[in-house]
Amino acid sequence: MVVLHEGDHIWIEPDKPGPFDVPIGARVKYSASGQIQVIDDDGKEFWLRPGMKIRHMHASVVNGVEDMISLTDLNEGGILRNLLIRYNQKLIYTYTGSILVAVNPYQVLPIYTAEQIKAYRDKKIGELPPHIFAIGDNAYNNMRRYQRDQCIIISGESGAGKTESTKLILQFLAAVSGQHSWIEQQILDSNPIMEAFGNAKTIRNDNSSRFGKYIDIHFNAKWCIEGAKIEQYLLEKSRIVTQAQGERNYHIFYCMLAGMTPQERSALELGQASEYHYLVQGGDVCVDGRDDAMEYAGIKSAMKVLNFSDGDSLDIHGLLAAILHLGNVRYASTVVDNIDASEVVGDRELARAARLLGCNPVNLRDALTTKTIFTRGDTVTSPMSVDYATDVKDALVKGIYGRLFVWIVIKINAAIYKGRSAEKYYQNSIGVLDIFGFENFGVNSFEQLCINFANENLQQFFVRHIFKLEQEEYNSEGISWKHIEFIDNQDTLDLIAVKPMNILSLVDEEAKFPKGTDDTMLHKLHQNHSSNSLYLQPRAAVTKAFGLRHFAGDVYYSAQGFLDKNRDTFSADLVKLIQESSNKFLKSLFARDFAMGVETRKRAPTLSLQFKKSLEALMKTLTQCQPFFVRCIKPNELKKPLTFDRELCVRQLRYSGMMETIRIRRAGYPIRHQFADFVDRYRVLVDGIPTSKVCRNLREACATICKQVLSGQDVQLGKTKVFLKDAHDVFLEQERDRQLTKKIIVIQKRWRGYFYRKRYLAMRRASCRIQAWVRMFLARRRYLRQRTGFLRMQAVLRARQLNAAFQRSRVLVVNLQRYARGYLARRRCHGRLASVIKLQSNIRRFIAQKNYANLRLRHGKRVEAEKLKREMEERLKREKGSKEAKIEAEKAHRVSSVLLLAPALLYPACSLCF
Numbered sequence: 001m002v003v004l005h006e007g008d009h010i011w012i013e014p015d016k017p018g019p020f021d022v023p024i025g026a027r028v029k030y031s032a033s034g035q036i037q038v039i040d041d042d043g044k045e046f047w048l049r050p051g052m053k054i055r056h057m058h059a060s061v062v063n064g065v066e067d068m069i070s071l072t073d074l075n076e077g078g079i080l081r082n083l084l085i086r087y088n089q090k091l092i093y094t095y096t097g098s099i100l101v102a103v104n105p106y107q108v109l110p111i112y113t114a115e116q117i118k119a120y121r122d123k124k125i126g127e128l129p130p131h132i133f134a135i136g137d138n139a140y141n142n143m144r145r146y147q148r149d150q151c152i153i154i155s156g157e158s159g160a161g162k163t164e165s166t167k168l169i170l171q172f173l174a175a176v177s178g179q180h181s182w183i184e185q186q187i188l189d190s191n192p193i194m195e196a197f198g199n200a201k202t203i204r205n206d207n208s209s210r211f212g213k214y215i216d217i218h219f220n221a222k223w224c225i226e227g228a229k230i231e232q233y234l235l236e237k238s239r240i241v242t243q244a245q246g247e248r249n250y251h252i253f254y255c256m257l258a259g260m261t262p263q264e265r266s267a268l269e270l271g272q273a274s275e276y277h278y279l280v281q282g283g284d285v286c287v288d289g290r291d292d293a294m295e296y297a298g299i300k301s302a303m304k305v306l307n308f309s310d311g312d313s314l315d316i317h318g319l320l321a322a323i324l325h326l327g328n329v330r331y332a333s334t335v336v337d338n339i340d341a342s343e344v345v346g347d348r349e350l351a352r353a354a355r356l357l358g359c360n361p362v363n364l365r366d367a368l369t370t371k372t373i374f375t376r377g378d379t380v381t382s383p384m385s386v387d388y389a390t391d392v393k394d395a396l397v398k399g400i401y402g403r404l405f406v407w408i409v410i411k412i413n414a415a416i417y418k419g420r421s422a423e424k425y426y427q428n429s430i431g432v433l434d435i436f437g438f439e440n441f442g443v444n445s446f447e448q449l450c451i452n453f454a455n456e457n458l459q460q461f462f463v464r465h466i467f468k469l470e471q472e473e474y475n476s477e478g479i480s481w482k483h484i485e486f487i488d489n490q491d492t493l494d495l496i497a498v499k500p501m502n503i504l505s506l507v508d509e510e511a512k513f514p515k516g517t518d519d520t521m522l523h524k525l526h527q528n529h530s531s532n533s534l535y536l537q538p539r540a541a542v543t544k545a546f547g548l549r550h551f552a553g554d555v556y557y558s559a560q561g562f563l564d565k566n567r568d569t570f571s572a573d574l575v576k577l578i579q580e581s582s583n584k585f586l587k588s589l590f591a592r593d594f595a596m597g598v599e600t601r602k603r604a605p606t607l608s609l610q611f612k613k614s615l616e617a618l619m620k621t622l623t624q625c626q627p628f629f630v631r632c633i634k635p636n637e638l639k640k641p642l643t644f645d646r647e648l649c650v651r652q653l654r655y656s657g658m659m660e661t662i663r664i665r666r667a668g669y670p671i672r673h674q675f676a677d678f679v680d681r682y683r684v685l686v687d688g689i690p691t692s693k694v695c696r697n698l699r700e701a702c703a704t705i706c707k708q709v710l711s712g713q714d715v716q717l718g719k720t721k722v723f724l725k726d727a728h729d730v731f732l733e734q735e736r737d738r739q740l741t742k743k744i745i746v747i748q749k750r751w752r753g754y755f756y757r758k759r760y761l762a763m764r765r766a767s768c769r770i771q772a773w774v775r776m777f778l779a780r781r782r783y784l785r786q787r788t789g790f791l792r793m794q795a796v797l798r799a800r801q802l803n804a805a806f807q808r809s810r811v812l813v814v815n816l817q818r819y820a821r822g823y824l825a826r827r828r829c830h831g832r833l834a835s836v837i838k839l840q841s842n843i844r845r846f847i848a849q850k851n852y853a854n855l856r857l858r859h860g861k862r863v864e865a866e867k868l869k870r871e872m873e874e875r876l877k878r879e880k881g882s883k884e885a886k887i888e889a890e891k892a893h894r895v896s897s898v899l900l901l902a903p904a905l906l907y908p909a910c911s912l913c914f
C-alpha cells in the first residue's frame with residue numbers, strides 16, 4: 001500500500017488502457033483518514049478509488065527535466081508528462097541528448113530575439129536551456145570543428161512547426177555568420193516567395209507547406225554565408241483545381257487578388273477571390289489572422305530582392321490570372337455522332353484565358369473539348385465528355401502551375417546559388433530539411449503515398465543513424481552493450497520501393513501499360529502483396545483502395561486517379577496548343593516537353609520514379625552529413641495555445657520512436673572519436689601526452705586521458721575509438737576550453753610582453769629620432785636667425801660706409817661742378833669776345849670797302865656817290881642792328897646749353913672717379 005501525504009506526486013495508471021493511454025501524473029491535494037483527493041496533470045480533481053493503480057513519482061522529475069535522458073521514470077507517461085509540464089511553463093523545447101523535441105506553442109513567444117541569438121552563440125548543448133538556436137549553433141560549430149557538412153532534419157506532422165523551425169534556424173545562421181550581407185537577405189527573402197506559391201491553408205495547418213524543401217546553406221573559408229541552394233520536392237498539384245472543405249488554394253492567388261491595385265486587376269480582367277471556382281471550393285477565402293494584402297506587399301518586395309524583373313512579375317501574374325479564368329470555364333454536356341461530348345458555356349472566360357495564354361480562343365476551345373488520336377498514321381479527332389474535358393482542363397492548369405513553381409525555385413537559385421565548382425567559393429554547408437509530415441486523411445491518394453514514402457525514408461535514416469549503425473558499431477568495436485529493441489521500418493520501405501514487384505514499381509508498370517487502369521493496378525497490388533503483413537486489404541472488397549502499415553500508423557489509399565497522377569503527362573493537344581502560343585514565358589516553361597516529342601513524352605519517367613530518384617539523392621546527401629534531428633510535436637488539432645492533447649502527443653512520440661531514442665541515448669555512447677583524434681583534441685587536459693603522430697600507444701594515451709579527466713564515468717574504449725556519452729563530450733569540451741583558455745592566457749601574456757616590449761623599443765627609438773630632428777631643427781633655426789642678423793648688421797655697416805663715401809664724393813663732385821661751371825662760364829665769355837672781334841673785323845672790312853667806294857666815288861659821279869653813300873650808310877646801320885641781335889641770341893643759347901649739360905656730364909664722371 002502506498003502511503004501518501006499532501007503535496008506528494010504520484011502516477012495513476014489508466015483504468016482501461018487504450019492503445020494510446022499512458023499513466024498520468026497527479027498531486028495529492030488532500031489526504032486524511034484514508035481519503036485521498038488528487039489533482040491530475042490535466043487539472044482534474046478527483047478522489048482516489050480502491051483498485052486504482054498508483055505509484056510514487058520520482059522527485060527529480062516532478063518539475064520536469066531539460067534533457068529526457070536524465071528522466072528517472074523512463075516510460076511513455078514520464079516523457080509525456082515532462083513535455084506537458086514544460087509546455088505549460090512555455091518551455092517548448094526539450095532535449096533527448098542532442099535531439100531536440102519542439103512542441104508547437106501556437107503563440108508568439110519572446111524567445112527568438114537578437115539577444116537570444118547572441119546568448120546561444122558558441123554554447124555547448126546543455127549549457128543553456130534547450131532551444132532551436134542551440135541546434136543551429138551546434139551544427140555551425142560542428143561544421144567548423146570537423147570541417148564536415150552538417151544537416152538538420154526537421155520532422156513532424158503537418159502543423160507541428162517544421163517550417164517555423166526551419167525559418168528560425170535560417171535566421172540564426174544568417175545572424176551568426178556575421179556578414180549581414182545581401183545574400184543572407186536573399187536567402188531569408190526566398191521564404192515568403194516559396195511559401196506564397198507552395199503553402200496553403202489546410203484543415204491541420206493554416207500555413208501548410210505543400211511541398212518538401214531542402215535548403216543547403218553554403219559557408220566560405222571564413223565561415224560566412226556565401227550562397228545557398230534550394231531543392232524542392234513534389235508540389236501538391238491537385239490543390240490548384242480542388243480543395244477540401246475548410247482548405248484553400250495556394251496563398252499566392254488570394255494575396256494577388258487582395259493586394260493588386262484596381263488598375264492591375266483590370267489589366268488582367270480579374271475580380272474578387274470569391275468569384276473564382278478554383279478559390280472557393282473550400283469555403284472561406286480568408287484565413288483568421290492572415291492579411292493577404294500585406295503578405296502580397298512582402299512577396300513583391302522579396303521578388304525584387306531576388307532579381308525577379310518587372311517583366312517576370314507580369315508574366316507570372318498573367319499565368320496566375322489565366323489559371324483563374326480557366327477555372328471559371330464551364331462545360332455543358334452534349335452528344336456528337338452518338339458520342340458523349342462537351343461544349344464550353346460562355347465564351348468570356350475562355351477568351352480571357354486565351355488572351356493571357358497567347359492562344360487562339362478557338363484552338364483553346366478545341367483543345368479543351370476534343371482530343372486527337374493518332375492511329376496507324378491517321379489523325380482522328382473525337383469529342384470529350386464533360387468529365388474528361390474537365391480533367392483535361394485541370395491537367396492544363398496543374399501543368400502550368402507545377403512548371404511555374406519549378407521555374408520560381410530555379411529563379412531563386414539563380415540568385416542565391418553560386419556553384420560549387422569554384423574551390424574558393426565554399427568550404428562546407430549546413431542543410432535544413434523541411435519536408436511534408438506524415439499524412440493520413442479521410443481519403444488518401446497518390447500524393448499521400450509519396451509523402452508517406454518520404455517520411456518512411458526519413459524515419460529509416462533516423463533509425464539507421466540512431467539505432468542500427470550505433471549498435472553495429474558497438475559490436476564491431478567490442479563494446480559491452482545491452483542490445484536495445486527498436487522498430488525498424490525497413491520492411492515497409494522494402495514493400496513500397498525496394499523489393500521486386502514493390503508497390504511503386506507495380507504502379508509504374510501499370511501506368512506505362514496502355515490498357516492499365518486504376519482497377520487493374522489495384523488487382524495486381526492485391527495479388528502480389530496480400531500475404532504481406534504490412535499490406536492491408538480494404539475491409540469491404542468493393543472499396544477500391546489498398547492500405548499500408550506505416551511506422552506512424554495504418555493508411556488506406558484510394559486507387560482512383562492513381563495512374564493518371566503518376567503518369568503526370570500532358571495531352572499532345574495541349575502541348576501543341578502551347579507550342580503555337582504567342583506567350584513566350586509560357587512556352588519557355590514547356591521547353592522540355594517540346595524537346596521530347598510525342599513518343600518520348602509517353603516514355604518519360606513517371607512522377608513516382610522522379611520522386612524516388614530525388615529522394616535517393618536526398619538520402620545520399622544526408623548520409624554524407626553529420627545529422628541533427630528536430631522532432632516537432634503538434635500538441636492539439638485545434639491550433640490553440642496551451643492545449644495539450646495527450647493522446648495525439650503520445651501517438652507522435654511513439655511513432656517517432658522517442659522512447660527507444662531516449663533509451664538508446666541513455667544506454668549508448670552517441671559520441672565517438674578515433675583514438676588519434678581524441679588524443680590530439682584532449683591531450684591538452686593531461687600533462688605529458690604527446691601528439692598522435694609521436695605517441696606510441698594511442699589507446700593507452702586515451703585511457704590515461706579518460707582516467708584522469710572522466711574518472712569513474714561510463715566511458716568505453718573500443719578497438720579504434722573512444723565511446724562517450726553526450727554529457728562527457730560537453731564536459732570534455734568545457735574542460736578543454738578551460739585549459740586552452742588558461743594556456744591561451746599564458747601565450748597572450750608572453751605575446752603581449754613581447755609585443756609591448758618591441759613596441760616600447762620602437763617607440764623609444766622613434767622618440768630619440770624625433771628629439772634629434774627637433775633639436776637639429778631648433779639649432780638650425782637659431783643659426784639661420786643669427787646669420788640673418790649678421791647679414792643685416794653687415795648691410796647696415798656697409799650702407800653707412802658707402803653713405804660716408806658718397807657724401808665725400810658728393811662734396812668733390814659739387815666742387816668739380818663748381819669748377820666746371822666756372823670754366824664753362826669763362827669759355828662762354830671767350831666765345832663772345834671772339835665774335836665781337838669778328839664783328840669788328842667785318843665792320844673794319846666794311847669800313848675799308850666803304851672807304852674804297854668813297855674813293856671810287858670821288859673819282860666817279862659825286863652825286864651818285866653821295867647817294868650811294870647814304871644808302872650804304874643806312875643799310876649798314878640796319879644790318880648792324882640785326883646781326884648784333886642775332887649774335888647775342890646765339891651766345892645766350894650756347895651758354896645756357898652748357899650750363900644745363902654740365903652737371904649731367906660731370907656727375908657720372910665724378911661717380912666713376914669715386
Ligand SMILES: Nc1ncnc2c1ncn2[C@@H]1O[C@H](COP(=O)(O)OP(=O)(O)OP(=O)(O)O)[C@@H](O)[C@H]1O
Binds near residue numbers: 160165
Ligand atoms: N516556434 C513557434 N512559435 C510560434 N508559433 C509557431 C511555432 N512553430 C509553429 N508555430 C505555429 O504553428 C503553425 C504551423 O507551423 P508550421 O507551418 O511550421 O508547421 P509544419 O510542420 O511546417 O506544417 P506542414 O507540414 O503542414 O507544412 C505556424 O503557422 C505557427 O502559427
